[in-house]
Amino acid sequence: MLERYFHPFEAGRGLQEQLRERLLNAIFDGAMLPSEVMPSSRKLSKLLKVSRNTVVLVYEQLAQDGYLTPSERRGYFINEKFLRQQLNISLRPSSQKLFDRPDHAPNWESRMQTESAQMLAIVKPRNWREYRYPFIYGQIEADEQTAARWRDCARIAAMGAHMRSWVDDQVTLDDPLLVEQIIQRVLPKRGIKARPEEILVTIGTQNSLYMLAQLLGRPGLIVGLEDPGYVDARNIFDLIGCELRPLRIDGQGLVVDEQLNGCEMLFCTPSHQSPTGVTMPVYRRLELLACARERDFLVIEDDYESEQNYLGNNHPSLKSFDDSGRVIYLGSLTKTLLPGLRLGFIAADPVLIHELRALRRYIYRHPPSNNQRTLALFLSMGHYDAHARRQRDSLARKWRLISRALAEYLPDFHASGMAGGSSVWVTCPAELDAWVLQRLVAKRGVLIEPGDIHFLGRERPQYHFRLGFGAIAEALIEPGISALGDAWREMKCNVQVESTANL
The missing domain is CATH 3.40.640.10 (Type I PLP-dependent aspartate aminotransferase-like (Major domain))
Structure with a gap:
């Protein structure tokens, strides 16, 4: 059951930090019961392909912080008493939700004066760094x-x-x-x-x-x-x-x-x-x-x-x-x-x-x-000014690359915006649905952001998307746009096949 918490580790973050974080997530989700011994350091290091010392150090830290209790010759167990006292929660099997509503809970919906969670808002994938070509806006390359x-x-x-x-x-x-x-x-x-x-x-x-x-x-x-x-x-x-x-x-x-x-x-x-x-x-x-x-x-x-x-x-x-x-x-x-x-x-x-x-x-x-x-x-x-100059030069190169690549691989599309900023706004042929394109290009490792959410009203055009280039490496811009162009041509072919079949 623990395996689902240990997807590949993120580059640029310490292994101990990530392992601790994922073990705590598993504990809070009820993936491990207090009566069950935690996986041995040898077993977990083999499963995750990390040093056994890394696992031992994380276990020791969790024990020092009170989350685990060491048992001689048996290993580590979850310290349920500590969690009950400190976090006011009880651990239960993962088949139950951690935040099941108790009996006689207040009707929060009737008391709330606003419904912020129901509003349409921009949602960006947390795992955007896992995409090979992350054309995401609002993020930057590590400097x-x-x-x-x-x-x-x-x-x-x-x-x-x-x-x-x-x-x-x-x-x-x-x-x-x-x-x-x-x-x-x-x-x-x-x-x-x-x-x-x-x-x-x-x-x-x-x-x-x-x-x-x-x-x-x-x-x-x-x-x-x-x-x-x-x-x-x-x-x-x-x-x-x-x-x-x-x-x-x-x-x-x-x-x-x-x-x-x-x-x-x-x-x-x-x-x-x-x-x-x-x-x-x-x-x-x-x-x-x-x-x-x-x-x-x-x-x-x-x-x-x-x-x-x-x-x-x-x-x-x-x-x-x-x-x-x-x-x-x-x-x-x-x-x-x-x-x-x-x-x-x-x-x-x-x-x-x-x-x-x-x-x-x-x-x-x-x-x-x-x-x-x-x-x-x-x-x-003067560090801020130096950073701004380096970033301006980098974004200028990226803007030229993305402008040329769009003209070459997506000539049917129109990119707006002046020579500035860290994104381009793309208008597609009217028959295209940017959400369909997003799902298709994601399979090729390309992340784009459909633009309909930026429009007021219920009738929001579906044929716009935004390409951010602040977070993607220069060398990946042209192949990323090329992959986007391949997906668009695949979409056109599918539409033509469907039209022929309906004749």
Whole structure:
């Protein structure tokens, strides 16, 4: 029964860590009973093709932590008493669910005021690294140089005066060194001038949006959203009860015309429209700001991929042209650095920042201060800029490779987006269902992401998909697109055979 918990180990992670994790999963799932002896170290090492010492060390660690009990001459047993005391669970055979609902349990469904779990959301496979050609968006290739420099900064942050800056509960305050670096090193590249009272550090864009929705949203508030657009923004405003208005885009991003009439707030991605990747030109940004002033609506600008224009200079942000204070700027500090860090910021009118800071206190007080200080050091030492340059050069090469490969192997498809960002938006022939294509190419080791979820409304076109290229190695891009082209030709042949058979 244990075998199903020991699928191939992941590259880049320690064997002891993974073995411990999987043994605990088996214990919690009830795959092993307290009355049964754990597999011997010899047997388990042979099953997993790992050193016996590795198994012995993991068993010893689990025993030290209380999960297992050693028995002389018999081996290790699950310490059920410890688990009952510490985790308040009982172990049962795997044929029963660990979280069976007890008698007289409350009816949670009738008590919940929202149904977040029922919303359509982007789901990415956890095992995406197992695909040979992972065209997944929002992930990056491992950068050992960046990781090493981050470790150095974390070490420095844990020493002396730096440590004293974050060991205390800061309540509502942010790390002043990080705020200083955002003002001096990050925002000027986007043409933005700001004071400390205009900056709030958050744990990412979703967190920024959620707080804004809590503070500014209300049932019935008309929020304009690009269509197709950013799924999480749509769901966050929907949770508050806002009225969502889909807004048309074209090859230059959001269309500024009468469709904006009646909007009270608007969310947009001018630098690289999410998900199509097109860039809003400066003249249209000025038109949007003039429209916002004239019709008195707020604009939330998500500048999530601002530093990645491969063929020219970056356009100034929408916020840089704002002289009325109605643009709320969302920045990500770690999305293209180390996505798991989850740090971002809001730059906005100080009155709004003051209220957001007070609201944040009741959610999580402040982002972890040690990570804030580490990132501040990373920025101040120039490591962030060096990483951005290396990544920009790498993504530029990948963009050229994927553009050429799409033109060669999928000439019937159209890829949109400017020379920037880390993905391309692909429009297929109308008869294609991107979900069918996804399942077909997965058999060839290719991972793609169907694009219908990015559209508002029930009638969502099925003939778009997104290809992320931030996480795939350069050498694998052309063969991956070639495999995608083979799958498309196989689909066309199958359709032709079915059509002939129906004649």
